[in-house]
Every structure is written in structure tokens, then in C-alpha cells.
Amino acid sequence: MNDQSDESRRLRRAVLRLRAKEPVPERPSLRAELLLAYAREFRPQSSLARARRAALVLAAAALVIAACLLGARDWHPADPVAPRGAADLARLELRIDLLQARLLVPPRPPTAAFQPAQPAQPEPAEEWSSQVRLLALADRDPALFRLVSARTFETIDRQAAAGRYRQLLNDYAGGPAADVARDRLAFLNQ
Amino acid sequence: MTELSNESALVLRAGNGDREAFAELLEEHLPAVRAFLLRLGVAQDDLDDLTQEVFLTVIGGLKQFRGGSRFSTWLLGIALNTSRSWFRRRSPELGLPEDSAAPSDPPERRLLRREREERLDRALLELPCRLREAFVLRHVEQLPAAEVANILRVPEGTVRRWTFQARKQLRSRLAPKESTHE
Numbered sequence: 001m002n003d004q005s006d007e008s009r010r011l012r013r014a015v016l017r018l019r020a021k022e023p024v025p026e027r028p029s030l031r032a033e034l035l036l037a038y039a040r041e042f043r044p045q046s047s048l049a050r051a052r053r054a055a056l057v058l059a060a061a062a063l064v065i066a067a068c069l070l071g072a073r074d075w076h077p078a079d080p081v082a083p084r085g086a087a088d089l090a091r092l093e094l095r096i097d098l099l100q101a102r103l104l105v106p107p108r109p110p111t112a113a114f115q116p117a118q119p120a121q122p123e124p125a126e127e128w129s130s131q132v133r134l135l136a137l138a139d140r141d142p143a144l145f146r147l148v149s150a151r152t153f154e155t156i157d158r159q160a161a162a163g164r165y166r167q168l169l170n171d172y173a174g175g176p177a178a179d180v181a182r183d184r185l186a187f188l189n190q
Numbered sequence: 191m192t193e194l195s196n197e198s199a200l201v202l203r204a205g206n207g208d209r210e211a212f213a214e215l216l217e218e219h220l221p222a223v224r225a226f227l228l229r230l231g232v233a234q235d236d237l238d239d240l241t242q243e244v245f246l247t248v249i250g251g252l253k254q255f256r257g258g259s260r261f262s263t264w265l266l267g268i269a270l271n272t273s274r275s276w277f278r279r280r281s282p283e284l285g286l287p288e289d290s291a292a293p294s295d296p297p298e299r300r301l302l303r304r305e306r307e308e309r310l311d312r313a314l315l316e317l318p319c320r321l322r323e324a325f326v327l328r329h330v331e332q333l334p335a336a337e338v339a340n341i342l343r344v345p346e347g348t349v350r351r352w353t354f355q356a357r358k359q360l361r362s363r364l365a366p367k368e369s370t371h372e
Contacts (some may be wrong), residue, residue, distance in 0.1 A: 007361040014310050018330045023224040031216055034245045035209065041249050042207035059259040139238055 092151055092180070099144065099176050143168065143177035151184065162188045201261045202310050205252040212252075216245070219262065223269050229330050230322065231315045233280070240276055244269045259340055266331075267341045270323055277319065313363035317356055324349050325356035 152162035165185040172178050203211035216324060224241050232240055249267050315324055320342070327338040328349065335353075339346040 007365055010356060010364050011361050014313075014327050014360065017310055018229050018314070018326070021225070021228055023221075023228045023237050024234045026220070026224060027240070030238050030242060031213075031282065033242065034216060034220075034249070035213060037246055038204075038212045039209060042209075044207070122325065178273050 016065055091185075095180050095183075099180065108111075141177070143172040143175050144173075146182055147177045150181065154188070197261050198257055201252070201255060201257065204297070205255060212249075214363055220245070222262075223265065226266060226269055226326070226331060227273055229326050230270075231311065232273055232276055232362070236276060236280075240272055244272045260337075263337055263340050266333075267328070267343075270341065274319065309364065313360055316363065317359055319361065321352050321356035324352035325360070328353045329357075334353075 007122055010108050033126060078101055146164065146168050150161050153161040165181040165188070168181045169185070172181075200211050200214055204215055220241060223244055224237050227237055227240050227244075228234065245266070248265060251264075251268075255261070312324075315326050317325065323337060323342060327333050327341060328335060331343075335346050338353075339349045341347065344352075
């Protein structure tokens with residue numbers, strides 16, 4: 001019992017000694033250093049610094065957006081257009097051949113409705129390759145040019161291609177190019 | 191309550207860049223932090239550097255301090271973490287204190303006092319870190335168990351267990367040689 005109370009007394013004394021421990025006087029510059037650090041941390045930002053910071057944020061955001069767009073352009077793992085590109089192109093060329101034939105037909109006289117239909121003229125330049133023919137035609141016809149351009153866009157960005165077809169339909173609603181554009185749009189919307 | 195709300199207002203002002211408010215916080219808490227670090231066993235030579243480290247952390251965190259706990263609780267938590275890093279970096283032997291006896295004391299009395307202080311510091315430093323921290327906070331700083339639990343981020347029951355173990359270990363460490371001087 002005595003041992004226990006001795007131990008307790010010793011412990012109490014130890015605690016009192018610990019409480020009484022006094023640190024050596026602090027470094028005279030300690031508070032000034034801390035106040036300086038505080039002032040540095042809470043320094044008000046100048047308008048130039050704020051503008052620079054805003055510009056940096058904007059530039060970073062623009063970079064991120066550009067990277068996302070480029071990524072979306074370059075990578076189409078599930079794009080259904082790519083595997084069917086060759087067949088589609090063949091179909092389009094066929095349609096363009098038909099278009100070409102229709103474009104080269106001279107306008108019918110007003111009475112043509114009561115006459116038997118004129119046979120389509122044979123293609124005038126069999127020796128042209130389809131590509132050259134297409135380009136030559138497109139060069140002469142802005143609607144066709146935009147059709148070819150929209151078709152080319154299909155392999156890059158389907159949404160953008162659909163937008164171009166819609167624009168084409170809007171601008172050339174009644175022309176033959178509009179028929180093709182309508183078909184392509186229907187295909188893209190499937 | 192008023193004291194608490196005054197402190198909260200002071201901390202809020204300091205967090206908004208009020209230099210005077212921060213100077214007041216320093217005035218009030220810097221000596222307490224130095225004393226606390228010393229009682230934990232930090233060497234006198236390193237007190238200022240560690241105190242500086244503690245307050246630099248405070249400066250960095252003032253904007254984020256939401257007042258979820260008392261400022262002093264938060265501050266002691268930072269001081270504890272800083273002391274832990276110090277203990278990891280330094281050998282505990284280096285934490286032993288200098289002679290704190292008054293120069294006017296007779297030499298034999300000074301020697302005796304020095305020996306006791308050394309034994310106490312050694313006993314404290316030999317305690318496991320958690321037990322030492324709980325003991326100093328609860329019995330030397332005299333904080334309520336709930337606040338110690340908040341600082342150490344453990345349940346109150348754990349604080350009670352740790353302080354009990356610390357007292358037990360200290361008693362046995364202080365007993366044999368103390369008795370020769372009593």
C-alpha cells in the first residue's frame with residue numbers, strides 16, 4: 001500500500017516537474033519570420049497576376065478541348081461507316097453517274113410531258129476515270145461539290161457529314177443532288 | 191463561450207488575411223506550442239525550428255480551417271505531427287534536456303535535480319510514442335480526455351487505456367533509482 005502511494009507521489013512529482021519545464025527564450029526573429037511568411041501567403045494578388053492566372057486557365061482549357069476533339073477525330077473504334085466505306089463509295093459513284101447523266105440531259109421542252117421520254121444520252125467520256133469525272137462535275141456544280149465534300153466527311157465525322165447534308169438539302173431542296181443528300185442523311189440516321 | 195467565439199473570430203480574420211489577427215494568434219499560442227513540444231521531449235535547440243514548422247503549416251491551412259474543432263486542438267494536432275517527424279529524424283538521446291537548475295543552487299543540489307530530470311525525461315522518451323503523447327496531453331497539458339481523443343483521432347476509451355499504460359510504465363521506470371534519492 002505504501003509502495004503504491006510512493007509510486008503515485010513520484011508520478012505526481014514527475015508530472016509537476018514536466019509542467020514546470022520552461023523552454024529557453026525564443027529566437028528573437030521567430031515571430032517576425034512567421035509574420036513575413038503569413039504576409040507572403042496572404043499577399044493580395046495584383047490585377048496583372050489575376051489576368052495572367054485567368055489566361056493560363058483559359059489556355060489549359062483550350063488545350064484540353066483541342067486534345068479531346070483531336071482524339072474524337074482520330075479514334076473511331078465502333079464507327080460503322082469505316083467497314084462499309086468501299087461499298088458505300090461504289091453506291092455513291094453509281095448515283096453520281098446517274099446524276100451526271102441527268103445533269104447532261106438538255107432540259108425537256110414544255111410539251112415533253114406528253115411525249116415519250118427521251119432515252120438518256122450515253123456517257124460522253126467513257127475514258128475518264130470515275131474520280132476525274134466526279135471532280136470535273138463537282139467543279140461545275142456547287143451542289144455536287146458539296147455532296148462530294150459531305151460524303152468525304154462521312155469517314156471523318158458522321159455528325160458533321162449529316163450536318164452538311166442537311167445544309168445542302170436546305171440550300172438545294174429541289175435539285176438532283178438533294179435526292180442523294182436525303183438518302184445519305186437517312187442512311188446516317190439509321 | 192465568449193472566449194471560444196473570440197478565438198473563432200480571430201481565426202476567421204487570420205484566414206482572411208488579417209495580419210493583426212494572425213499576430214494575436216501567435217502571441218497567444220506560440221509560447222504554448224514551444225512548451226508543449228519541449229514536454230513531449232523535443233530538444234531545446236530544435237524548439238524554434240519545430241515551432242516555425244508548426245506555424246508554417248498553420249499558415250498554409252488557415253484558409254481551409256473550417257472550425258470543425260477548436261483552434262488550439264487543431265494546433266496541437268499539427269504540433270504532434272511535427273514532433274513525430276522530428277522524433278523519426280532524431281535519436282531520442284538528443285532530446286535530453288539541458289540543466290534547468292538555478293545557478294544559485296548549491297552544486298550537489300543541482301546535480302541531484304539534474305539526475306532526476308534526466309531520469310524523468312529518459313523514462314518519458316522511452317515510452318511508446320502514442321502513450322507519451324496521450325500522457326503529456328492528458329496529465330501535463332491537462333486537457334479533457336475528449337479533446338485528447340480529438341487530437342489523437344482515437345476514441346476516448348483508447349485515450350484512457352493509453353494514459354493508464356503510460357502511468358503504469360512511468361511508475362515502474364521512475365521507481366528504482368528515485369528511491370535512492372528520496
